[in-house]
Amino acid sequence: MGRIHEAVRLTADLIILTIRDGALNVLLVERENEPHRGRLALPGGFLRGDEPLERTAERELAEETGLDASAFRLRQVRVYSEPDRDPRRPRVITCGFLAIAPNLPSPVAGSDARSARWVPVVEAAGAALAFDHGRILADAVDLARDLLQFSTVATAFCGPEFTIGDLREVYETVWGVALDRPNFHRKVTDALGFVEPTGGKRPSPGGRPAALYRAGGATELSPPMMRPRVDA
Amino acid sequence: MGRIHEAVRLTADLIILTIRDGALNVLLVERENEPHRGRLALPGGFLRGDEPLERTAERELAEETGLDASAFRLRQVRVYSEPDRDPRRPRVITCGFLAIAPNLPSPVAGSDARSARWVPVVEAAGAALAFDHGRILADAVDLARDLLQFSTVATAFCGPEFTIGDLREVYETVWGVALDRPNFHRKVTDALGFVEPTGGKRPSPGGRPAALYRAGGATELSPPMMRPRVDA
DNA sequence: GTAATAGTGTCTCTAAGACAATATAGG
DNA sequence: CCTATATTGTCTTAGAGACACTATTAC
Structure with a gap:
């Protein structure tokens, strides 16, 4: 095979969103290695062996948060393959995976990443994240906003039992x-x-x-929850 | 770097949709090399050098159809990384890119692929495409259906001038x-x-x-074009 | 005239949005 | 009683869908 088909390495980066203190938060880690050592970054890691990328994402989710990945539905955001997004060679190309979590008890019960912590999304958007993680985070938040409109994922932000008011706060947040x-x-x-x-x-x-509810069986929401028109 | 981070090769596969004779068609090529030699497959190719995957897709689009890729808006469908999706080693992982084309004059003016031809999607779904291209095609068609609902891409199926009836046939098809x-x-x-x-x-x-129209400036369609409810 | 397709008018019904009114708790 | 939050009721209006009707061509 010719050198023209350069081999690349693939990573899965996780955008784990939750709501804490009335604000949308994302789980970030402090990088312990170069490049971007010490910078805040999305948790993630390299594809291993013969696993599909979805399993890479599940594995990292479990390692970083200590949660059972099978309880979450991961959704691909998109692939990021700009050649200069990561200085390492061979090239590192990533795929973002969105996960929506209920408000977790401790900051993070995760094992691997002692430095993992929840950061308000507005704050994370202001900070300069490692690599192109700022862009990935923005895309994932956009995806989450669309998902709230057309699916029932909002319940994933809540615990097993919640009130209508809790659910409304998810949408409002x-x-x-x-x-x-x-x-x-x-x-x-x-x-x-x-x-x-x-x-x-x-x-x-x-x-x-308030009366308590649990998530129903539907995944699609029809008619959709309409987002109020933004008059620009 | 440990062997645990196996290097992979990335491809971009194109799902080029158009409408011919009142039916949704997809551009397929006959594979000239193993694996799956002789089978129908989506056009696509390997990531080269320092290009982003989007450029890989644009390049293949131009090579397969002879069209200027900048005239099209490519959209990522998703990444397919099942370890057994391609028997070659190192692993081949692909990302699907959806392109919507107007009804092109000749079967295909493309240069490279003498075997490229339009195939009705219903027929392609029945045939056993190479690799997991049947699944990729199905996902891309689903994406196209959603796009018609919330964006103005339907005009991309038409030429520079079209009638409202033409546009209606796009939706109906x-x-x-x-x-x-x-x-x-x-x-x-x-x-x-x-x-x-x-x-x-x-x-x-x-x-x-019929009065003639051209595509307007909007990309989002609001209120959306509602797809009739399917009573299963 | 008829046939065929393009386009308009009008009615009904669903559902979104505004907001009044009622229900049930703690002080 | 008052306050705060939850829930129900009612009215208005935008928009989807059904379908009658008019417009403009070819024959």
């Missing part, structure tokens, strides 16, 4: 808009398979207690 | 449904930036001549 409470409530409870009541209730601070 | 003519007409002409009239007309077979 990820989209950065305020939604009408009564209309949101009706829309969500009317959509088939989005949420189903558990029968339980949770007290609200100084108000009527 | 790709979605495989019949659409209401009056409602479609109003919807398209009312949407901002979707189409703009050229002032010209084109005679219809035994009917009132």
Whole structure:
């Protein structure tokens, strides 16, 4: 085989999003090796042996967060193959994988990455992440915003039981808009398979207690949750 | 670097869709080399030197169709990295790129691929394509169907000038449904930036001549063109 | 005239959005 | 009682869909 078909190395980079303290957060690690040593970066790693790239992503997810990767649905964001995105040779090309996580108890129970921590997305977008991870993060957040519109993934940001108010806060946080409470409530409870009541209730601070729900069986959301028009 | 990070080779495979004789067609080539020699496959090729994968795709598009790749908008479908998808070693991992083309004059004016030809998608889905190209094609067609819904790419299936009827046939062909003519007409002409009239007309077979339009400036379509509900 | 296709008008119905009103808790 | 949050009700309006109707050509 000719040298013209340069061999490359592939990595899977993870964009693990969650909501903490009312803000969208992403899991970042501090790089311990060159290049970009000490910079914040998305967790990720090299494709190994005979695994598909999806398994690479699952493996890294488990290593970085200590969570069972099978509980998450990973989604490809896209491939990043600019020749200068990584100075190493042979070239390093990556694929972004989006994961949506509920609010996790400790900062991160992960083993491998002692330096892993949650960072608000607005803050991460301001910081200069390693490689082209800033761009990858932005693309993943865009994807997440679209997913909220047409699928039921919003429940993945919540725990096993949640209130309609919790779910509304997910939309408001990820989209950065305020939604009408009564209309949101009706829309969500009317959509088939989005949420189903558990029968339980949770007290609200100084108000009527909210009914608890769990995620329903549907993955597609129809009619979609319309994002309010942005009048530019 | 340890052997654990096996080097891989990357290819870009193209799913070039067009409409011919009222049917959705895809450009396929007959493989001239092993593996899968003689089988139908998507056009594509290896990443070369220091180019990004997008340029690989553009290059192959130009080589296979003779068309200027800059006239097309290529979209990543996704990465296919199953270890057994290609028997060659080192592993070959590919990324699908969707291209939407107007009805081209000759079968294919391409230079390199003498065996390139348009194949109806329904026929290609039945035939056993090389590698996992059947799956890639199916994913790309799904993506195209979604794009019609939320973007203005339908005009890319048409030439520089087209009638509303032409555009309606694009939707009907790709979605495989019949659409209401009056409602479609109003919807398209009312949407901002979707189409703009050229002032010209084109005679219809035994009917009132149709006004000609060209693609408008918008890329997003809002409100989206709703695909009729499928009652499974 | 008829046939065929292009385009307009109008009605119904679903669903989004605004917002009033009611329900249920803690103080 | 008041306050805060959850939930239901009601009205308005945008837009999808059905379909009658008009317009413009070829024959």
